[in-house]
Amino acid sequence: QQPVQSPQAVILREGEDAVINCSSSKALYSVHWYRQKHGEAPVFLMILLKGGEQKGHDKISASFNEKKQQSSLYLTASQLSYSGTYFCGTANRDNYGQNFVFGPGTRLSVLP
Amino acid sequence: DSGVTQTPKHLITATGQRVTLRCSPRSGDLSVYWYQQSLDQGLQFLIQYYNGEERAKGNILERFSAQQFPDLHSELNLSSLELGDSALYFCATRSGTEYNEQFFGPGTRLTVL
Numbered sequence: 001q002q003p004v005q006s007p008q009a010v011i012l013r014e015g016e017d018a019v020i021n022c023s024s025s026k027a028l029y030s031v032h033w034y035r036q037k038h039g040e041a042p043v044f045l046m047i048l049l050k051g052g053e054q055k056g057h058d059k060i061s062a063s064f065n066e067k068k069q070q071s072s073l074y075l076t077a078s079q080l081s082y083s084g085t086y087f088c089g090t091a092n093r094d095n096y097g098q099n100f101v102f103g104p105g106t107r108l109s110v111l112p
Numbered sequence: 113d114s115g116v117t118q119t120p121k122h123l124i125t126a127t128g129q130r131v132t133l134r135c136s137p138r139s140g141d142l143s144v145y146w147y148q149q150s151l152d153q154g155l156q157f158l159i160q161y162y163n164g165e166e167r168a169k170g171n172i173l174e175r176f177s178a179q180q181f182p183d184l185h186s187e188l189n190l191s192s193l194e195l196g197d198s199a200l201y202f203c204a205t206r207s208g209t210e211y212n213e214q215f216f217g218p219g220t221r222l223t224v225l
Contacts, residue, residue, distance in 0.1 A: 032213060041114065041202060041216035042155065087155060091212070100212075102155040 001026065003090045005103040012078050012110050020106045022088030023070035031064055031071040032089040032100060035082075042087060046073065078110045114138070116205055116217035124223045130191040133220045135203030137184055143167070143206040144186040145214065146178055150199045161186055193224045 003024045010018055022031060030049045034042040048064035048071055061074045075082055085107045091100040115138035125131055137144055146158040148171075157170035161180035172178075175193075180186040190197060200221050204214040 030212070034214075041218050043114075044213045044215065047213055089214075101157065104154045 002101050003088055003103040005086075005088060005106050007106060008104075009107040010109070012108070014078060014080060014110055014112055016078055018075045018078060018108060020073040020075070020086050020088075020108070021070060022072070022090070022103055023068070024090045024092070026069065026090075026092040028064075028066065028069050028071075028090050028092055030091045030100075031062075032091075033060075033062060033071075033073050034087045034089065034102075035084045036087065036105075037084040045086075075108070078108075080110050080112060083108055083110045114215040114217065116203060116215050118201075118203055118217035118220050120220060121218065122221050122223075124225065125193060126225055127193055127195060129193050129224075130189065131193065131222065133188040133190070133201050133203075133222075135186045135188070135217055137186070137203075137205035138215060140208065141205035141215075142184065142208070144180055144184070145204045145206070146172075146186070146188050147202045147204065148199050149202065149219075150196075155202070158188070190222070195224050198222055198224045 003022050006021045012018055033046040035045050036042040046062045048062055064071045085105040087105045088103045089100040117136045119134045142163040145160045147155045149155050158172040159178050160168040164180050175191050178188045200219045202216050202219045204216045207213050
């Protein structure tokens with residue numbers, strides 16, 4: 001039930017773009033994205049709901065393809081502060097409104 | 113600052129011991145989630161409480177238990193500790209909006225020696 005994230009890790013230079021993918025084997029009601037810096041708590045970035053509603057970050061965008069049961073997070077013109085591990089969390093019909101399941105994370109390193 | 117507080121920040125103990133981790137949710141939030149994160153690993157969902165009642169259970173060991181009190185703070189009890197229990201333990205609360213985003217506390221780093 002854990003979603004799959006790809007890539008596992010990515011290294012960028014400042015100013016470059018990155019895409020992080022999250023896919024599930026179950027029909028999704030919502031996808032949440034969080035970023036965690038080393039030793040710190042995860043911080044909410046973005047939520048995408050079934051039907052297209054989106055709430056989130058003004059410098060990061062995301063898409064949600066309900067048919068393919070996947071979401072992608074787009075980081076454009078990366079900044080050093082974007083470094084961290086990105087987790088997607090998925091909610092489906094069984095757990096919507098309760099817990100959601102986090103993916104294994106994608107480690108992003110932005111170099112100067 | 114998410115508004116979620118956790119104490120203690122660090123805890124060092126020995127194998128076989130018992131510890132209690134505490135979490136206070138944001139004002140007005142009724143849900144509390146507990147997660148375990150081992151070194152460089154993902155977030156493993158342990159258990160969820162909502163307004164004092166257990167709502168969902170994840171990969172929580174029988175040696176672990178939790179409860180949520182009438183004032184909505186929650187405690188996670190870990191007993192018969194093993195070396196492998198060393199991890200960061202986060203609690204999170206859920207917003208009351210339709211988006212259900214979670215707000216994480218700063219975590220408690222547990223080291224079992």
